[in-house]
Amino acid sequence: MADLDTFRSETRSWLEANCPAEMRTPPKSAFDVAWGGRKAEWASPEQKQWLDVMAEKGFTVPTWPKDCGGAGLSKAEAKVLKQEMRALGCRPPLMSFGITMLGPVVLEYGTDEQKRKFLPPIARGDIRWCQGYSEPGAGSDLASLQCKAERDGDDYVVNGQKVWTSEAHLSDWIFCLVRTNSDASKHDGISFLLIDMDDPGVEATPIELISGASMFCQTFFDNVRVPVNHRIGAENAGWTIAKKLLQHEREMLSDPGGSGSPTGARKRGTLADDARLSLGASEGPLPDTALRERIARLELDTLCYKATLTRSADGAKAGRGVGPETSMFKLYMSELNKRKSDLRVRIRGANGLGWTGEGFARDDLAATREWLNSKAESIAGGTSEIQRNIIAKRVLGLPD
Template sequence: MADFGGEDLEGFRTEAKAWLDENFPKALAADPAAQMAAMGGGKESDDARLWRERIGAKGWGVSTWPAAYGGGGLSRAKARVLAEEMARIGARNPIGGMGVMMFGPTLLEYGTETLKRQHMPGIVTGSVRWCQGYSEPGSGSDLASLQTRCEDKGDHWLVNGQKIWTSGANIADWCFCLVRTDTSKKHEGISFVLIDMRTPGVEVRPIKLINGTSPFCETFFTDVKVPKDQLFGPLNGGWTVAKRLLQFERDNISAGLGGGSIGAPVSALTVREAALDYVGLDEDGRLADPDLRRRIIDHLMETQAFQQTVRRAADESKSNQGPSAVTSIMKYAGAKIAQERNELIVESLGTAGLGWEGEGYSAPELAAVRTWLRAKANSIEGGTSEINLNVVSKRVLGLPDPK
C-alpha cells in the first residue's frame, strides 16, 4: 500500500522486518542498556558491538541522512516505519551522541567535502565519539567572550585555553571547539576547529555532580597542535557555525527532555508507574492522592502536547532550512517538563524516594533519586533557561532590549 507521497511504505516495512530479523541479535531485546553502552563509553558486549556495526553499515542509525555520506537516505515516512519495526522487537538505536545530535548535521551543512569524507564515517557508524568545546570558566552566558586562543603557526594552529562543562570529554575521540583567532573583535574573532582528543597537551578532568555521576568535564589545552585542515568554516567565521550547531543541539535536547531520555537510565520509573505502585488507587479506581492526581494529569497533558509540538517542529525544520530560534522555546519547555517529571516521581515514592545507597531501597528507587538530582542540570545544559528566554524575546517575539 502506497502513501499519498507515492512511497510503498508497506513494501519498505516488509524489507525492514526482514533485515531486522536477520541482523538484530535477539538476546539484546531484554537488555536495552547493553544496546546503548558504546554511546556512553561503557563496555560493549559482543552482541551489542555486532548490532552497532551492522546498523551503522546499513546507515539506519542516521536513517534520514544522505546515503552519499553513509546515512540511510530514507524519507521521514520510511524512517518512522523503521522506528516502529525496531520498537516492535525491542531494538534500540545504538548510534547517537553529540556526533549525531549536533556536529553531524552541522558538518553536512557547512563542512567541506574533505572534512565530510574524513569525519562522517565515524559518526554514522558510532565508532567515533565527539564532545563540545564551547563554555569556559568566564564565558558561559556570554559565550562570545571566550578566550581560548588559537594562533596561526604556519603549518598548524596552536591552541591554549580551558573549556568547562564539556560533556563526555573523558570518553570522546574528537572535540568541535570554539577558539579565538582575533583578539581585536568579539564575535568576528571566533573560529571553529576540530581537535583530536589524543593530541599531546589535551587534559580532561571529570566533574562529579550532586547525583554522583560525572557527565561533564573540565578540558585543558596546552600548546595543542591542530592541523590547518581542521579549521571548520571560515577563519573568524566560527560564530555563525556555532549558532547553527546550537539550534541543532537545542532541537535534539528538547526532544530528549520531553521524552524523559536525558539523564535517565533505560529502566527508569515513569510517573504512572511510580504513582500506581507507591500511592495506589482509591475505591473508585483513581489515584488515592487527589492533589497529586491533578498535578500528574496536568503534567501528562503538557508532555503529550509538547511531544506533538516537537514532532511538528521537526517536520517543519526538515521542510524548510533546519531548526530555527524556535528551538529555544522547545529547550526551555523541555527542561521544565523534565524537572517536573522527576519531582513527581520522587514525591510519589514517598519515603522510598529518600534513598541514596544501601539496603532497603530497590535499584529503580535509587535511580529515581539520582535522576531527580541530575535533572537540576536540565535548565543549564544546552543553553540556560534564562538565555533561551532571551533568545525567544529577541529573535522570536522581536521585543526590544530592556532599558
C-alpha cells in the same frame, strides 16, 4: 509509494535477519546503547555486532550520503526504517554527539574532504566526539570565550580551558569554539576547530556532580597543534556554526524519549499508581488531594506540550516551515522534566531519600539521582533564562 512499500518489506526482512535477539529488548538505561569510540566498553558482543551490521548498511546515520557513511535514504525512507525498528523492538545501534550535533554541521559547512575524513568514523562508531563550548568565564555569555588558537604556519596552536565537556574522558575528538581574533567584536573572532584528544597537550578531568555522577569534565589545552584544515567554515566565522549546532542540540534535548532524556523510554508505573502505593491508598480519589492536583497539573501540561509537538510536526509535514512555537520546546521541556523528576521523589516520600546501598530499591535510588541530574536540564544547552531572552528577541521582536 510502491517503492516505499518495497523498501519497507526489504528493510523488515533485513532487520529480522540481522538484529540479534539481545538487541530487541528495551534498553534499561542510556548505557545499554552503544556510544562507540576508541575507549568503548561493550555491554555484550551482540551490542558490537548490532552496531557493525547497521553501520555496514549505513543505517546508523540513514539520511547521510553514502560516501559519508550513511545510506543516502530519503526522509520518508528513514521514517520507514525507524518504524520497522520500533516494530521489531530494535535498540538504536549507536548514539553520539557526532551523529546528532557535529554531523549535521559538517554536512552543511564542511569541505568534501572534511566530510569524507570525519563523517564515516562517526557513522561506524569508531570515533566518539564531545563538545568544547563552555568555559569557566563563558557560560550563558558563550561568545565571551577565551580559549585561544594562534596561527603558526599550517597549524593553529590552542591554549585554554573548556568546561562541561560531556563525557570528555570517554571521547576521542572534541569540536571546539576557539578565539582566533581578540581584536574583533566577541562574536566575530571565533572559529570552529576539530581537535584530536590523543594529543599529549589535551587533558580531561571529570567533575563530580550533586547527583554523584561525573559525566562532565574540565578539558585543558596546552600548546595543542591543530592543522588549519581541521577548521570547519571560514576563520572567525565560527559563531554562525556554533548557533546552528546549538539548535541541533536543543532539538535533541526537547525530543521526549530522545537521547536528551534517556530515561524517558523506561517503562514505569504512572505517577498516580506510584502515589497510591506510596500513600498506602486503595481505589478511589487519592487521599492527598493537593498531591493529586499536582499530578493532574503535570499530566495536563505534558498533554499540552505533546499537542504542541504534534502541531509543529504537522506544520512541517504540510510544508509550512518552522513555526514560532518551536522556540519554546527547549524551555518548556526542561522545566517539565524537572517538575516530573521532582514529583517522582515527592511521591516516593521516604523511599526517595536514599543515596546508595541497602534499604532502597534500585528504581527509588535512580529516581533520586535523576531528580538531581534533572536540574541540569534548564542549565545545559542554554539556560532557561537565555531561552527566554531568545524568545523575546527572535519571536516576540522585543527591542534590545
